[in-house]
Amino acid sequence: MRAIEVFKATGVSFANLRVKGTPAYNALVLMPHFNRELLFKKIDKRVEEHFAHGLLREVGSLAKKFGFDAPGMKSISYHELKDYFEKRLSGSGAFGGRAAALDAAKQSIMRHNHVYVRRQVTWFKKMPKIKKYSTPTEALQIAKKFLAKET
Helix, strand or coil: CHHHHHHHHHCCCHHHHCCCCCCCCCCCCEEECCCHHHHHHHHHHHHHHHHHCCHHHHHHHHHHHHCCCCHHHHCCCCHHHHHHHCCCCCCCCCCCHHHHHHHHHHHHHHHHHHHHHHHHHHHHHCCCCCEEECCHHHHHHHHHHHHHHHC
């Protein structure tokens, strides 16, 4: 949408307006490098922790106050619970429909987080001169080396 507005206002495509060439700053860009399977397990654990610490209560309260059409309610972990709260999400399972529906919402939150991580990695990989690190110590070493060259 923004690109169309820019084109209408300037007559030049958004892509052609972008200045390419030497970057204005010499920036260090660090990208954490994790085993994807391990990262997804950590995400899934974090989602379970969110539920244990009151995610359902939080989403329910915000939905009552602002509704599910509010911009903030479209983020991951919120919009997946819309159908659960509106009783449209159904499922079958040993614990009945609502429990299965809640489990389906959890699985959807986990899946959407996994997709988001994959998109972030793709975006980072397109950046020039990106430095990957596996541990905080390694990141610190890379940063120190970068700063030593800058001073």
